[in-house]
Amino acid sequence: xxxxxxxxxxxxxxxxxxxxxxxxxxxxxxxxxxxxxxxxxxxxxxxxxxxxxxxxxxxxxxxxxxxxxxxxxxxxxxxxxxxxxxxxxxxxxxxxxxxxxxxxxxxxxxxxxxxxxxxxxxxxxxxxxxxxxxxxxxxxxxxxxxxxxxxxxxxxxx
Amino acid sequence: xxxxxxxxxxxxxxxxxxxxxxxxxxxxxxxxxxxxxxxxxxxxxxxxxxxxxxxxxxxxxxxxxxxxxxxxxxxxxxxxxxxxxxxxxxxxxxxxxxxxxxxxxxxxxxxxxxxxxxxxxxxxxxxxxxxxxxxxxxxxxxxxxxxxxxxxxxxxxx
Numbered sequence: 001x002x003x004x005x006x007x008x009x010x011x012x013x014x015x016x017x018x019x020x021x022x023x024x025x026x027x028x029x030x031x032x033x034x035x036x037x038x039x040x041x042x043x044x045x046x047x048x049x050x051x052x053x054x055x056x057x058x059x060x061x062x063x064x065x066x067x068x069x070x071x072x073x074x075x076x077x078x079x080x081x082x083x084x085x086x087x088x089x090x091x092x093x094x095x096x097x098x099x100x101x102x103x104x105x106x107x108x109x110x111x112x113x114x115x116x117x118x119x120x121x122x123x124x125x126x127x128x129x130x131x132x133x134x135x136x137x138x139x140x141x142x143x144x145x146x147x148x149x150x151x152x153x154x155x156x157x158x
Numbered sequence: 159x160x161x162x163x164x165x166x167x168x169x170x171x172x173x174x175x176x177x178x179x180x181x182x183x184x185x186x187x188x189x190x191x192x193x194x195x196x197x198x199x200x201x202x203x204x205x206x207x208x209x210x211x212x213x214x215x216x217x218x219x220x221x222x223x224x225x226x227x228x229x230x231x232x233x234x235x236x237x238x239x240x241x242x243x244x245x246x247x248x249x250x251x252x253x254x255x256x257x258x259x260x261x262x263x264x265x266x267x268x269x270x271x272x273x274x275x276x277x278x279x280x281x282x283x284x285x286x287x288x289x290x291x292x293x294x295x296x297x298x299x300x301x302x303x304x305x306x307x308x309x310x311x312x313x314x315x316x
Contacts, residue, residue: 005221016213020175022182042178055215055217056174056310058171059168059212060310061208061210063311065206066164067159072255072257089306098305098307100303100306101228101303102300102301102302103300109300136263138268141257142242144245144246145253
């Protein structure tokens with residue numbers, strides 16, 4: 001088990017929530033703001049990604065602004081087939097996230113992201129054929145808020 | 159719509175930015191353009207909202223925010239335009255959307271709540287319920303019990 005990130009790592013992660021510089025030496029710029037060297041910023045990010053404290057680092061695209069679509073979808077998966085159906089769903093590159101959730105009926109929730117609504121629909125239709133299960137489609141009708149900024153400095157190990 | 163260059167830029171960076179001193183130059187080499195072209199395109203996509211942000215995505219779960227509850231609410235349609243933004247503005251709330259109802263699924267407002275424990279999430283739910291008042295006819299919470307996939311967007315070639 002990798003060691004829980006220390007204060008400097010947490011400060012770096014919180015600082016890098018957004019606003020990564022669009023300049024020739026962006027990591028050096030970030031380092032200068034935090035009192036770290038360029039190579040230290042890069043090494044820390046590398047380790048945080050490798051150890052899974054960060055899931056990714058880079059641009060986050062909002063594909064709807066370019067005709068794409070994200071759709072939240074849900075399945076009622078029989079417990080005996082849970083692993084098999086999960087593998088069938090996850091095999092689609094359009095499936096960006098997938099969560100098991102506790103609910104008497106809808107116990108698998110995933111997000112399909114594609115460069116067009118047609119492609120998103122084709123993915124969900126294929127999942128219905130492969131799994132034999134109805135895909136509940138919950139496209140967003142209106143967005144009230146998206147980005148979460150949790151107090152990372154207060155993060156704590158178990 | 160995306161330009162051909164933007165599409166290639168997304169495909170080159172959707173997995174993350176290179177962790178090297180001059181990351182935009184590495185991306186530019188792959189695309190056969192200059193680092194300045196890459197930076198300009200990102201700046202433009204940020205302005206258009208096509209890039210939400212450039213930064214780090216923390217693994218909240220591993221960092222101690224273990225409780226993740228998808229709260230769902232059946233809200234009077236007429237009250238939703240006013241109440242949605244107020245729910246979205248609460249701390250600890252992310253991904254607040256209006257979504258369509260479905261057979262056996264009366265809920266039209268989704269709000270993700272995050273906390274270190276389910277007790278923290280339940281306390282937030284009580285706050286939300288008080289804020290929604292009589293406009294809310296029913297609600298539920300679906301806790302995630304496993305992350306089955308978390309890769310983010312992956313655009314395919316058309």
